[in-house]
Amino acid sequence: MTREAFLGSIAADAGLAADFAAICDTGGRLQGTESAARGFAMMAERLGTLGMVQDDPVPYAGWRCHEARLTDLATGRDLGCAPLLGAAATPPEGLALDTLDCGRGAPGDYAAAAGRVVLARHEYPFSAGTVHRRVKLAAAQEAGAAAFLIVQPEPGIGPVSGSSGRAGGAGIPAMGISAEAGALLAEGRRVQLTLLGQDHAATTPTLSLSLPGRGEGQVVLSAHLDGHPLGESAIDNATGLAAALCLARAAAPFVAGCPRGLLVCVFGAEEWALAGSKAWLDRLSPARRSRLAVNINLDSIAGGASLTALTSGFARLGPFLRDAAASCGADLRTHQPLMSNSDHANFAAHGIPAARLLAGFGEPDSALRYLLTAADRRAIVPLPQLRAATVTAGALLWEALNAPDDVMMRLRGTV
Structure with a gap:
């Protein structure tokens, strides 16, 4: 031929x-x-x-999510969210945390992150200068953040998903949220975050x-x-x-x-x-x-x-x-x-x-x-x-x- x-x-x-x-x-x-x-x-x-x-x-670090919820405590409104695959769980009762907008969320942007749920912006993944979601999450965890939210930048699309890369190791609760939820939480809010996930051995x-x-x-x-x-x-x-x-x-x-x-x-x-x-x-x-x-x-x-x-x-x-x-x-x-x-x-x-x-x-x-x-x-x-x-x-x-x-x-x- x-x-x-x-x-x-x-x-x-x-x-x-x-x-x-x-x-x-x-x-x-x-x-x-x-x-x-x-x-x-x-x-x-x-x-x-x-x-x-x-x-x-072949084996991989499996994970199941039983519940993922993000609530704005001032209004009682549940915000759309998508748990990052394999993310660490919260206690069963969840976590009540103050939000902190860390902008792009590149390493070095998390100076005041300790004990808070931090917001970082999702970036178009296919450009030479992109900072990957897992790099941002790792930097937030290292800075002492209690949880991590990655914000979809475009309105009308809903939350963004993705992997945490934790693979059963140490980590913090992590979710993707919509542009609209990100705009609200960027103001500085107190939220209730619940993420109940279960690690398990799995094969693909x-x-x-x-x-x-x-x-x-x-x-x-x-x-x-x-x-x-x-x-x-x-x-x-x-x-x-x-x-x-x-x-x-x-x-x-x-x-x-x-x-x-x-x-x-x-x-x-x-x-x-x-x-x-x-x-x-x-x-x-x-x-x-x-x-x-x-x-x-x-x-x-x-x-x-x-x-x-x-x-x-x-x-x-x-x-x-x-x-x-x-x-x-x-x-x-x-x-x-x-x-x-x-x-x-x-x-x-x-x-x-x-x-x-x-x-x-x-x-x-x-x-x-x-x-x-x-x-x-x-x-x-x-x-x-x-x-x-x-x-x-x-x-x-x-x-x-x-x-x-x-x-x-x-x-x-x-x-």
Whole structure:
């Protein structure tokens, strides 16, 4: 098969839109819920039409929330809130605390935080200068804050969610709130905060489909399934899952003739500080990891005008991917410094060249600003944009499957 025929089959694949809709139909896919179980079952069934699907369950620090409530004591009004995944619990009776607005909430902004519930602003996550939510939470905890609230900046959207990254360790209660609640509490209020969560040992499925090539090397095409319960987790990450299915269908007929094979991986517990892919990779033998030539991680690939490959510090990977995209007439941006915001980071930690394909990098007005909120639904994903992104991903995959071995080996260099 030629590159043109391969990309043409992707462009004509009627299953892409159907898969995207079906994944959204499973719900927000919070890890550990029936919604996520339905999503994994659906992905296993659809990948299973192409070959034998293996499920390697891996552990992560599970957590269930039984109650999350935030009440303005002056008015008795309950404010909309979303507990951060894995956050520390309050006492059963909750905590009565004074609020303190810490603005952006970057390290150094919490000088007067001791004993208070602090407010910090959620930032557009896909910009070079973003201060991540977990960095803010860790700084607040270190400063002695009694609890942490992260504020969704856009009115009319509701609260923002996300992970605390606590993984069963020490922490403070933490929630996401709406812009409207943030404006009220920024005035300085006394609130009652109740967060009753339970830590427990848990496992997440890890689905893999191996399509052998001529040699032992493999290209890993990955996407995470888990999401958040506030919406449909449509951009993040039904887009990546649907694209992975489409690319696997297109590649299956010809991979056997390529220099290296294709390994399609569907990870869970990505929203839990990338725990699923980390555990899976850590379990592989060094010899098995050495066969993984490159990781192309599809995560939130539609919803913005541009596509960017985050290339994890691998200096030669960016030019390689840009040239591959240009072969199909696509303009692919690249960002070289490592950003640990999806599963590619765990491949990079093992020295495997890894890139996250992402829409909307540096575009704070794009639909990706709705990630982690109830607005992340299929209606905000233009299907022509998803198809164009999938074709571009196909160009990257074609080159990774077919490039000479010496070219692929050079990608491992970081200078």
